[in-house]
Amino acid sequence: MRSQFTPLAIVSAVNIAAYSAMISTGFIPSSQKISDAKLQEFIAPSPVNRAVYHVGETTSPK
Numbered sequence: 912m913r914s915q916f917t918p919l920a921i922v923s924a925v926n927i928a929a930y931s932a933m934i935s936t937g938f939i940p941s942s943q944k945i946s947d948a949k950l951q952e953f954i955a956p957s958p959v960n961r962a963v964y965h966v967g968e969t970t971s972p973k
Contacts, residue, residue, distance in 0.1 A: 918943075920964040924954045930964070939964070 918939040922930045927947050934944045945964070953962035 917965070922950060922954065922962050922964060924951070924957075924960045927951065927954075 916938075920930055920933055920939065927950055930950060931947070933939055934941055950962060950964075954960060
């Protein structure tokens with residue numbers, strides 16, 4: 912059933928640990944996890960101190 916959902920996470924700078932907890936559930940595949948340091952880089956310029964993580968789809972060029 913999870914394959915019907917596209918993983919999306921809104922991560923706050925004050926609670927990056929929640930992102931790691933989500934990874935541990937398997938909802939976001941661990942192969943697509945980004946490091947906490949990289950996540951902080953995405954959050955830093957945000958005026959609301961958050962980042963959005965969206966796995967999305969990958970397609971091959973035709």
